[in-house]
Structures are given as structure tokens and as C-alpha cells.
Amino acid sequence: MKKLLVAVVILFTTMASAQKNSILLGGNIGFSSEKIGDSKLENFEFSPKVGYQFADRWTAGVEGSITNVKVIGTERIEKYKIGSFVRYSVPLSNMFSFYTDLGAGYQSTNVSDGKGMYASLTPALFINMKQGFGLNFSIGGINYSNLDGNGDPRQERFGFNFGKTLNIGISKNFGL
Template identity: 80%
Template sequence: MKKLLFAVVLLITTIASAQKNSILLGGNVGYASEKLGDSKLENFEFSPRVGYQFAEKCTAGVEGSIMNVKTTGIDKTEKYKIGGFVRYSTPLSQMFSVFADLGAGYQNTSVNNAKGFYASLTPALFINMKNGFGLNFSIGGINYDNLDGKNDPRQENLGFNFGKTLNIGISKNFGL
């Protein structure tokens, strides 16, 4: 079971560089489980994306995220995000491209009904396999989050996680 969950986490699907005037579909699926003594933390996230490549190297679209976090002995937490993204990609050859995604939007969490803003910058590598299918690889990025709840002080987080994460995904380009 742990191997399956690890495979799901690694098989994070994102949209990739594609041809002008094409629709890009993708998203992330992730699961994490951590046990500390008698306490267990489980985290599940689903993050779909839809984009339109309006120029040879530029894509814009919308992204969302639903995250559920369960901790033994504590209520379940749900977190939602909705926003937009832009992508700039540069082909290195017919097979390889590099790209950077810049995303930003609104977020809400069920803990004290906290609301706020998020932003992220993620560089990645795309490998073109065949017929619009490809593999995406990223090893982290820069993330900013802020949340302001009714009974809690404002929380701000700035994360720089290059080399601390590995995302591997598949993507499909749908030409118009």
C-alpha cells in the first residue's frame, strides 16, 4: 500500500509546454502520511489546472486545489485554493523544454475560516514523448502564503524548497 501511495505522489500531473493555440489539461494528486508516536497525520491534495497557450512560449490559465488534512485526535482540516497561472517555456531541443510557472490566487481553510492569498514560482523540465504526451520534472520552487483567521493572528509563510521536493508528472496537449 505504501508503494502505491508513493507512486501516486510521484505521479503528479501538470500541464506542460505545447503548441500555440492549444489547450493544456493537468493537475496534481498527492498523498502523505506521517506517524509520530500515537499521532498520525494524513494529507490528500487534488489540484486541477486548465490553460490556453496563446503564444509560442506563453500559457495562461486557471488552477484550483482541494486539500484534506486529518490528524489523530484533532478535527479534519480542509483547504481550498483558486487562482490563475502563467507559464513561460523555452525549448532546448525537439525533445526537451524548460518552463517556469507563476501562480497566484485566493485560499480558504476550515480552521477559524481563515482566508488569504498565495503565490508560487516553480521552474521545471518537460520531456516530449509522443503525440502530445510528455513527462514533467520539478525539484521545488518558491512559495508564499498568508492566512488571516477570525480568532488567530495573521500567518505568513515564505518557502524556498529547491531540492527538497521531487515532482514527476505526465501531461497531454490538446491542439485546437
């Protein structure tokens, strides 16, 4: 079952570049499970995106995320994100495009009513399989986030994870 969930995560990780005046739909579905001794952690995430390609190489849109983390024997942690993104695409051929997503927005968690912001920069490669339907590949990016909660110290995270992660996704653009 876990291998199936990992396969689903890999299939729905990013959105593709598209043609001018088209709508892009995409996002991520993720699941992970970790066990260390008697402690077990399960993480589920759903992150949809909707964008509009307003110029030949530029797309802008909104993105969101709902994450549910369960640590066996303790409380459930919920995290929410809502923000916007901008994408710049460079066609390399009829089959390949390189793109970079820059996203930023608001985030919150139920732990100590934490609230903050996030930002990310993710380069990727799109392979056009047929009529705007294709595969997306990325190998990491740059991420920053912060959270301030009631009674908890401020949390700040910065990550540079090129080569440490692999995302493979499918996508489709819809012309208007």
C-alpha cells in the first residue's frame, strides 16, 4: 500500500508549461511514513495549483496546501498554506520545456496557532507527450518558511535541496 501511495505522489507533483491564454491545473499529493524505534510518523499532503498563462512564457496563479501529520501516541498536526505563484517557461523544442516556479504566501498550523509565510523557487523540466499532456521532472529547489505561535519560539527554515529530491508529475493545460 505504501508503494502505491508513493507512486501516486510521484505522478501528481507539478504543473506543466502551456500556451498563451490557457488554464493550467495541477498540484501534489504526497504521503510519507517514518518509523524510529517505537515512534511512528505519518504525513499526508494535498497541494493544488490553478494558473493562467497570460503571455507566451509567463503564467500566474494561486496555490494552496493542506498537510496532516500524525505522530502515533500524540496529537495530530494540521498545516495550511495559501499563496500565489509565477512561472517562467522556456521551450527547448516541441517536446521539451524548462520552467521555474516562484511561489509565496501565508501559512498556519494548529500547533500554538502558528502563523507565518513561505517562499519557494523550483526549476523543472516538462516533456510534452501529446496535446499539452505531459510529464514534469524536478530535482529540488530553494525553500524558506517561518512560523510564529502563541508561547512557542519563532521557527525559521531555509532549505537548498537540489539533487536531494525527485518529483515526477503529470499535467494538462486547457486552452480557452
